[in-house]
Amino acid sequence: xxxxxxxxxxxxxxxxxxxGGSPGLGEGAWSRRALAVQxxxxxxxxxxxxxxxxxxxxxxxxxxxxxxxxxxxxxxGLLADRKPLLVxxxxxxxxxxALIAWGLGSALGHVWRYRGLPWNVPEQSRxxxxxxxxxxxxxxxxxxxxxxxxxxxxxxxxxRLGHLMRSGEVVLMFPEGGRSRSGQIxxxxxxxxxxxxxxxxxxxxxxxxYLRGDAQSTWSNLPAAGDTFTIATxxxxxxxxxxxxxxxxxxxxxVVGHLADMERAYWAGRP
Amino acid sequence: MTEEKIFEKVVDIxxxxxxxxxxxxxxxxxxxxxxxxxxxxxxxxxxVLAFEDAFGIEVADDDADKVETVGDAVRLIQGKLA
Numbered sequence: 001x002x003x004x005x006x007x008x009x010x011x012x013x014x015x016x017x018x019x020g021g022s023p024g025l026g027e028g029a030w031s032r033r034a035l036a037v038q039x040x041x042x043x044x045x046x047x048x049x050x051x052x053x054x055x056x057x058x059x060x061x062x063x064x065x066x067x068x069x070x071x072x073x074x075x076x077g078l079l080a081d082r083k084p085l086l087v088x089x090x091x092x093x094x095x096x097x098a099l100i101a102w103g104l105g106s107a108l109g110h111v112w113r114y115r116g117l118p119w120n121v122p123e124q125s126r127x128x129x130x131x132x133x134x135x136x137x138x139x140x141x142x143x144x145x146x147x148x149x150x151x152x153x154x155x156x157x158x159x160r161l162g163h164l165m166r167s168g169e170v171v172l173m174f175p176e177g178g179r180s181r182s183g184q185i186x187x188x189x190x191x192x193x194x195x196x197x198x199x200x201x202x203x204x205x206x207x208x209x210y211l212r213g214d215a216q217s218t219w220s221n222l223p224a225a226g227d228t229f230t231i232a233t234x235x236x237x238x239x240x241x242x243x244x245x246x247x248x249x250x251x252x253x254x255v256v257g258h259l260a261d262m263e264r265a266y267w268a269g270r271p
Numbered sequence: 272m273t274e275e276k277i278f279e280k281v282v283d284i285x286x287x288x289x290x291x292x293x294x295x296x297x298x299x300x301x302x303x304x305x306x307x308x309x310x311x312x313x314x315x316x317x318x319v320l321a322f323e324d325a326f327g328i329e330v331a332d333d334d335a336d337k338v339e340t341v342g343d344a345v346r347l348i349q350g351k352l353a
Binding site for chain 1: 305312313315316319320323329330331332333335336337338339
């Protein structure tokens, strides 16, 4: 039951001064209270939207995740330890976040242990394209980010994500920065923000997730109906002896390297 | 190093990252690196790292966050070299 409680502090921390954030970007730049409210509203609505989303994937699109029980068991074990957890994954479709969340927990599991449902970082212009998207993004634990935004704005988003992780929430990011246009992990395409987050959140653990459908040969908007997905996970704790921006780049490169390695293992194990 | 020299070197570094050759021809201190020179935001980190290598300086994340225009970059580098 303990895990069903709010993250240790989002609501409480909403009332106090920022901690561990970048100098110069403080409470005035963004509101911890707003995040706490978003979390509370999402939690209240979760018994409705989480099962609906899973039903849509399972029976609407007839998707299946192979051996999800083992990835869910592993993820549940990781949640028992309150050290910050970042999930990073390969990115082929627009619904990868939902598929990965499903692969890491059942609908009931996510409703019960809401903090285990990862926060997402969708592209801001897509979220702002309609009120429906805005509502869904708000309920579904999203912190929108402008993909080509000024670094200061992106830094504020990273600060929010860091705050969430320190508060016991899990964040999901795609270190390639976008869907893989080649259909394979692109080690040259690095979202440095992933590295910066790992660097700035002390004791950050990273769960690398490789997810691919049997029918997925390249990127697309949606996976094919009836596709069956393989999910693989690898827990790493990247560290860098470099400093500043170089450390961010090094850490991002390390996680992308792990994903590329998992991709090789996926293809090697595929009949 | 004078501001003028730093400016010239900064523009040289930005050249391969800019997708707008026309904007490069009339670049000034006020030119925005992302919107004015059409530099991909994901490559901005590489640009700042190139500044580090070229000028022998180290730029912290928070300092890099504040670089929006060519002038911001020049002033940042000038400050580090001082």
